[in-house]
Amino acid sequence: MEPVAYLDYNATAPLRPEALNAMLPVLQSVGNAASPHGLGRKAAASVAEARGQLAELLGCSAGEIFFTSGATEANNTGLRACLMPASRLITSAVEHPAVLETARALAKERDIELIVLPVDPDGLLSGDSLKRALRTNRPTVVSIMAANNETGVLSDLKMIAEMTHEADAVFHTDATQLVGKLPIDLSVTGIDLLSLSAHKFGGPQGVGALFIRRGLGLPHRPLLYGGGQEEGWRAGTLNVAGIVGAGAAAAAAEANMAAEAGRIHELRDMLEDSLLRGIPAVNVNGARDRRLPHVVSITFRDAPAEAVLAAMPGVAASDGSACSSGAPEPSHVLLAMGRSREDAENTVRFSLGYATSRSEIVYTTEVVKAAVARVREMLASADVAQAARRPEHSGGPVKENTARSWPSGLGADV
Numbered sequence: 001m002e003p004v005a006y007l008d009y010n011a012t013a014p015l016r017p018e019a020l021n022a023m024l025p026v027l028q029s030v031g032n033a034a035s036p037h038g039l040g041r042k043a044a045a046s047v048a049e050a051r052g053q054l055a056e057l058l059g060c061s062a063g064e065i066f067f068t069s070g071a072t073e074a075n076n077t078g079l080r081a082c083l084m085p086a087s088r089l090i091t092s093a094v095e096h097p098a099v100l101e102t103a104r105a106l107a108k109e110r111d112i113e114l115i116v117l118p119v120d121p122d123g124l125l126s127g128d129s130l131k132r133a134l135r136t137n138r139p140t141v142v143s144i145m146a147a148n149n150e151t152g153v154l155s156d157l158k159m160i161a162e163m164t165h166e167a168d169a170v171f172h173t174d175a176t177q178l179v180g181k182l183p184i185d186l187s188v189t190g191i192d193l194l195s196l197s198a199h200k201f202g203g204p205q206g207v208g209a210l211f212i213r214r215g216l217g218l219p220h221r222p223l224l225y226g227g228g229q230e231e232g233w234r235a236g237t238l239n240v241a242g243i244v245g246a247g248a249a250a251a252a253a254e255a256n257m258a259a260e261a262g263r264i265h266e267l268r269d270m271l272e273d274s275l276l277r278g279i280p281a282v283n284v285n286g287a288r289d290r291r292l293p294h295v296v297s298i299t300f301r302d303a304p305a306e307a308v309l310a311a312m313p314g315v316a317a318s319d320g321s322a323c324s325s326g327a328p329e330p331s332h333v334l335l336a337m338g339r340s341r342e343d344a345e346n347t348v349r350f351s352l353g354y355a356t357s358r359s360e361i362v363y364t365t366e367v368v369k370a371a372v373a374r375v376r377e378m379l380a381s382a383d384v385a386q387a388a389r390r391p392e393h394s395g396g397p398v399k400e401n402t403a404r405s406w407p408s409g410l411g412a413d414v
């Protein structure tokens with residue numbers, strides 16, 4: 001069944017019509033942005049326009065933007081560039097694997113001291129722990145995400161930038177989930193490097209960018225060597241159509257940001273309030289007053305997320321982070337916030353976006369209530385049946401590991 005409600009924007013957003021319209025003529029034409037002839041120059045001009053549109057969205061200059069294949073590559077390129085051998089990297093326990101795994105790999109490769117800061121139960125980083133970690137004489141890079149992909153919790157970028165610069169360190173942020181949703185002004189924040197991915201704000205998949213503050217003086221240590229595109233930061237023929245789509249999506253996100261954020265915030269709150277009021281034993285993860293306006297991470301006690309999602313095929317949402325779906329481990333973000341493994345496995349993330357409608361939210365609210373009730377009911381009766389089959393456990397129902405095998409009948413829409 002095709003989903004009726006798409007609430008998985010943090011995994012990927014639908015392509016904005018503005019992006020599609022801008023991309024179509026490019027896909028239908030020819031031109032390598034590095035070619036000297038007219039068609040090449042036209043492609044290069046389109047890339048320049050898109051670079052300008054992204055720069056406008058971020059409050060930086062176009063020359064500070066380097067296109068990549070996405071935020072994963074931007075994070076890898078950025079961290080690789082600023083981490084000298086024998087330096088230190090301070091990051092947090094709730095980063096996306098595109099930062100955490102890169103950090104771990106570089107730590108091994110380059111003898112880098114890796115400091116992974118904890119977060120509190122609301123998913124917030126403490127300024128004191130960062131300050132303590134920054135007390136050192138060794139060159140240091142701080143990489144802290146702008147907004148968490150699972151909970152939407154926002155970092156205090158201004159505070160982190162100030163502390164980092166007081167300690168003469170470099171500040172990189174993975175802003176993949178923030179860009180295009182809330183305003184950011186790189187001319188005032190003090191961020192040195194920033195990663196983004198176009199498909200999170202309505203651009204095409206496979207296009208991202210790394211912002212590098214001019215004057216940072218990083219040595220060139222790209223991931224890819226070759227034709228020297230992107231001032232040597234990222235060799236390879238530019239994905240002109242994708243870049244044009246990213247630029248158009250950035251322009252549309254910027255033009256509509258205030259209105260979209262307000263409308264989506266209202267819809268998210270409507271969904272959250274109805275689920276909290278309508279379902280017993282649920283709780284919302286992450287600081288309620290410091291979150292992206294379009295995300296809610298919600299734990300349904302005694303209702304594994306995998307089963308809840310299977311019981312509502314009409315709703316596209318996510319258990320944990322979609323980027324790590326398929327991995328058997330529960331969310332490292334929720335575990336870092338002190339949630340139990342069971343709570344982490346009982347957590348669903350709903351993420352709304354520019355095209356989310358009120359009717360999708362009304363539908364989702366009803367469907368989720370029914371799905372959670374049904375999963376709980378079926379698991380409770382499975383427990384009772386199992387206890388009855390095992391007389392040696394006559395002391396009460398036995399809780400089996402429900403993580404991967406659901407009672408039959410859960411696949412139906414409810």
Ligand SMILES: Cc1ncc(COP(=O)(O)O)c(C=O)c1O
Nearest residue numbers: 070071072096098149176197323
């Ligand atoms: C915070 C964050 N960083 C990085 C990424 C990776 O983005 P991409 O897969 O577009 O490279 C994601 C994807 O979900 C993300 O949420």
